[in-house]
Amino acid sequence: MITAYATRGARLEKLDLTDRHLSEALWIDLEAPTTAEEDAVEAVLALDIPTREDMQEIEVSSRIYREDGALFLTAQVIATADAREAEIGPVTFAVRPDRLVTVHYHHPRSLGYFADWAARHDTVLESGLDALMGLLEAIVDRLADILEAEARQHELLSKAIFAAHRPSGRAETLGAVLQRIGRAEAMNGRVNESLATILRILTYLTATPETADGPCLHARQMPIAQAQLQDVRSLREVAAAQAEKVRFLLDATLGVINIRQSDVIKIFSVVAFVFLPPTLIASIYGMNFVHMPELQWTWGYPMALGLMVLSALVPYAIFRWKKWL
The missing domain is CATH 3.30.460.20 (CorA soluble domain-like)
Known part of the structure; x- marks a missing residue:
């Protein structure tokens, strides 16, 4: 043009x-x-x-x-x-x-x-x-x-x-x-x-x-x-x-x-750490040994559940106190 x-x-x-x-x-x-x-x-x-x-x-x-x-x-x-x-x-x-x-x-x-x-x-x-x-x-x-x-x-x-x-x-x-x-x-x-x-x-x-x-x-x-x-x-x-x-x-x-990305990885790490102690307790009481006195207790099951909850709350409280969350 x-x-x-x-x-x-x-x-x-x-x-x-x-x-x-x-x-x-x-x-x-x-x-x-x-x-x-x-x-x-x-x-x-x-x-x-x-x-x-x-x-x-x-x-x-x-x-x-x-x-x-x-x-x-x-x-x-x-x-x-x-x-x-x-x-x-x-x-x-x-x-x-x-x-x-x-x-x-x-x-x-x-x-x-x-x-x-x-x-x-x-x-x-x-x-x-x-x-x-x-x-x-x-x-x-x-x-x-x-x-x-x-x-x-x-x-x-x-x-x-x-x-x-x-x-x-x-x-x-x-x-x-x-x-x-x-x-x-x-x-x-x-x-x-x-x-x-x-x-x-x-x-x-x-x-x-x-x-x-x-x-x-x-x-x-x-x-x-x-x-x-x-x-x-x-x-x-x-x-x-x-x-x-x-x-x-x-x-x-x-x-x-x-x-x-670090925040996402940190959340997964915290969740894994929090649930590690309850998993350990559940694994212990899931063993098939004959001589486990707690299995015969009336309050043995509530005690195990309480221990798992407590073991999860303690790490969570520590993470909050340290301001890692």
Whole structure:
């Protein structure tokens, strides 16, 4: 699908491609493009659009390079934070001095957020690098929102684990907590991966001199890129702290599970110990010896029952006194 945007005054306007041509666009967005759509964009812009396989390469030389007077940058971008399993995928930014082309095969919300925001607010969008800076800022803001939401989820998890000295509830509850911790760790890993690729792009842009071949940041754009670079570094520190929190929550949950298992084993041990003396007494008087004086007593049977009850109560009382129960 091709979506094109042009500037109208100081705002971004979505183009109706049935009436207007791609050559008028400042920003062209390709979402899961077909071969025909790729050919159409390549014909207008004289660019070689990278394939899906090219975008998934992890080498730095495949993610950041210059070709035919254009700058190609690839970052990992999270599609959504609301789904149970958030999707992450590569987004390639092909930057020309006069326009920007984005290529992706998933649906990152941050791209739509930037388009909506730029359509409602006055902003400087005079070149492809201006559009790139705006998109990167929207992506970083989205990642910051995800980290804030995950921090709140971590607090809820912490309260669920440490709500009481000895947590109550069914065993499945802790299993559900473990699943939530697993999802939190996966989300934090995706955010950290996305931040790492954006950090690489911003580091490259701020370190490349204006004399380089192809698009380069100008003096007006450099402070914006440096501010974004600082934001990304700060967010990576937050992500690292949250990763430590997730590991702590995992250790705490496993500790609570061990405590519950110990409690169960302790109950079985106490029951076995309490019933051991009565079993011993019953075994003694169940012996088939001829000379057992108690068998001839009138109160022999009540005495045996009383001894069994007493031998059970004494260990129970000792356990309670020692506060082992």
